[in-house]
Amino acid sequence: MSYQHSMICYTEGINPVAPVKWRGLDGLMSVFWEAEGQPGARGYYLSPDPRIVVFFNEVSPHIRMSNHENGWGRHDRALKQAVYVPAGLPMWTKFTSAHRFSHLDLHLHQDRLLRFLAPSIGGSAARSLLRRPVEVTDVEAIRSLAGLLIKEISAPSRHPVYAESLAGSIATALLDIPNESASPNNGRLTQAQMNKLMSRLNACGDGRLSVAEMAETVGLSESWFANVFKQTTGKTPLQWQLARRIERAQKLLTGTDLTVADIAAQLGFSDQAHMTKAFRQVAGETPAAWRRLHDGG
Numbered sequence: 001m002s003y004q005h006s007m008i009c010y011t012e013g014i015n016p017v018a019p020v021k022w023r024g025l026d027g028l029m030s031v032f033w034e035a036e037g038q039p040g041a042r043g044y045y046l047s048p049d050p051r052i053v054v055f056f057n058e059v060s061p062h063i064r065m066s067n068h069e070n071g072w073g074r075h076d077r078a079l080k081q082a083v084y085v086p087a088g089l090p091m092w093t094k095f096t097s098a099h100r101f102s103h104l105d106l107h108l109h110q111d112r113l114l115r116f117l118a119p120s121i122g123g124s125a126a127r128s129l130l131r132r133p134v135e136v137t138d139v140e141a142i143r144s145l146a147g148l149l150i151k152e153i154s155a156p157s158r159h160p161v162y163a164e165s166l167a168g169s170i171a172t173a174l175l176d177i178p179n180e181s182a183s184p185n186n187g188r189l190t191q192a193q194m195n196k197l198m199s200r201l202n203a204c205g206d207g208r209l210s211v212a213e214m215a216e217t218v219g220l221s222e223s224w225f226a227n228v229f230k231q232t233t234g235k236t237p238l239q240w241q242l243a244r245r246i247e248r249a250q251k252l253l254t255g256t257d258l259t260v261a262d263i264a265a266q267l268g269f270s271d272q273a274h275m276t277k278a279f280r281q282v283a284g285e286t287p288a289a290w291r292r293l294h295d296g297g
Helices: 110-121 123-130 140-154 160-174 191-203 211-217 222-233 237-255 260-266 272-283 287-294
Strands: 008-016 021-025 028-046 051-055 063-066 082-085 091-095 099-108 134-136
Touching: 021 140, 021 160, 028 140, 028 160, 051 140, 051 160, 082 160, 099 110, 099 140, 099 160, 110 123, 110 160, 123 211, 123 222, 140 160, 191 211, 191 237, 211 222, 211 237, 222 237, 237 260, 237 272, 237 287, 260 272, 260 287, 272 287
Parallel strands: none
Antiparallel strands: 008 028, 021 028, 028 091, 028 099, 051 082, 051 099, 063 091, 082 134
């Protein structure tokens, strides 16, 4: 994948102390900087693609960061040793004291990251993951990988796939990927996850979500979600969702004067006959019979 990053960058009081080293790879650009900033130095960064920054020395006592232009004093925080910045998220930095530092910048095309992550965790989980910023201080393993990549940036000695795999390993080490195989709930969704699903389902006018949307809500891949969901509820995601829609239909049948056809349309059924068939499958009788039996207590 031919790729040229296009980050908007503005700095004041930050200057390189050595030539910048960079290397373009498949779907990514890797850049190694050595620089120093003066007290009060500042920077602004905005990229249409995700970005990873790994520092090789302590920066937290010297540099503050914010994702809000006027966030100093309210939304700022110490800059961590490694950060993942999602596409389109602005970042401001400010030096509180003079500091010399070095760091690796990885500019990654979002499609490249998705291509790397999706086979393992699923497309919807990968897209959800890439929207969440990450900031960490424990970077020993990440820093080791970054050091190996810098050697390949400075003096390429192996096939590009080696450097690309190092960049992918840095990304997976930094991103907050759930360890599904080590689930503390023995392959079951937590009550908090089920509450999230109910909340999102209730927010839908017709009570319909795709399995991908349900998986994204709880931060799991589609395949893993479908497996643990059935273990948790005894139903497939779509069976469970249909039961919730029928519960809504029952409330509308007894709490409103809407016709069965109106309720079917409101809940996203193709027509009255479609809802009647689903209603009988779940509740054991037709909507009209259920209304006669329960209306008025």
